[in-house]
C-alpha cells in the first residue's frame with residue numbers, strides 16, 4: 001500500500017480506503033464483514049469510512065464495526081483512521097437530520113457509543129443543509145474537534161460554491177477542512193468542473209466515493225444482473241433500471257480497454273481516479289473479501305497514455321451520470 005498526504009495536512013491516507021455503507025449492516029453476515037475488514041487491514045488499508053445511517057437498519061454498520069473492532073482489532077486503534085458523518089435522516093423529529101448544531105453533536109455522541117470509541121479521526125457533514133446557516137454547521141464541526149470527539153473535519157457532497165464558503169468559515173474558526181468526499185467515477189465527473197481545482201488550491205484532500213459506480217464499473221453486469229449483486233438486492237441503492245442497454249454496451253467497450261491494459265474493468269476504474277495526484281484516496285465498497293483483493297490490484301498500474309484517456313472519454317461521451 002502507498003499512502004498519500006491529505007492535502008497540506010499532516011495526515012496520510014492509503015490510496016484505497018474501505019467504506020461500510022453496504023455489506024456491514026444487521027441484514028448482512030457479520031463474519032463476512034469481519035473478513036473484509038481483516039483483508040483490508042492486512043493489505044495496508046488503514047482508513048475505514050462510516051456514517052450514522054449506514055446499515056440497514058441505520059446505525060447497524062457502526063454497531064457491527066464496533067463489535068469487530070473490539071474482537072479482532074484490539075490494540076490497533078492507533079493504526080487506523082476511522083470516519084463518520086451526519087447529515088441525512090437518522091431519527092424522528094426536527095433534530096435528527098440536516099445540519100443544526102443540535103443534530104451534529106448528538107449524532108456523533110450516538111456514533112461514538114455504537115462503535116465504542118472515544119473519538120473518530122474524521123467527522124464529516126454529510127450533505128449541505130439549505131436552511132441552517134453555514135456558520136452554525138461549521139461551528140458545530142469546530143466544537144466537536146475542540147471537545148476532542150474528532151481530530152479532523154470534512155465535507156461531503158458540497159458543490160463548489162458551498163464548499164468555498166464552508167472552507168473559509170472553517171479556516172476562520174481555526175479548524176481547517178481536511179478533506180472533501182464527493183461522488184466521482186468515470187460515470188460521475190462533476191468534480192472536474194471546479195471542485196478539484198478548489199481543493200488542490202486550498203490544500204484539501206479529496207476522497208471519491210462510489211468509484212465503481214456501485215459495481216457498474218466492474219465485469220459483473222456485462223451479461224445481465226447476477227442474483228447476489230447490489231442491483232438485485234431489495235435494499236441495494238443501485239436499481240435494475242439504471243443498468244440500461246446503452247450502459248452495458250459502454251461497459252463492454254471499457255472492459256476491452258481494461259483488458260488491453262492488463263487490468264480488469266474495476267481495476268481500471270480505480271486507477272483512472274488515482275492518476276490525478278489531487279485524489280488522496282479512493283473509497284471503495286466490497287461485498288466479499290475477494291472483491292477487495294481484486295480492487296487492490298489496481299495499484300500496480302495507475303498511469304494512462306493520452307490515447308487511453310481519450311478512448312475512455314469517447315466511450316463515455318453523452319453517458320448519463322450514475
Ligand SMILES: NC(=O)c1ccc[n+]([C@@H]2O[C@H](COP(=O)([O-])OP(=O)(O)OC[C@H]3O[C@@H](n4cnc5c(N)ncnc54)[C@H](OP(=O)(O)O)[C@@H]3O)[C@@H](O)[C@H]2O)c1
Pocket residue numbers: 018019020021022023049050126156157181208209210211212213214215216218219220228229230231266283284285286287288290291292294295
Ligand atoms: N458521502 C456520501 O454521501 C457517500 C455516498 C455513498 C457512498 N459513500 C462511501 O463510499 C463507499 C463506497 O461506496 P460504494 O459501495 O457505492 O462503492 P463502489 O466501490 O462504487 O461499489 C462497491 C460495490 O461494487 C461491487 N464491487 C466492488 N469491488 C468489486 C470488484 N472488484 N469486482 C466486482 N464487483 C465489485 C460490490 O457490489 P455487489 O454487492 O454487487 O457485489 C460492492 O459492494 C461507501 O461504503 C461509503 O463509505 C459515501
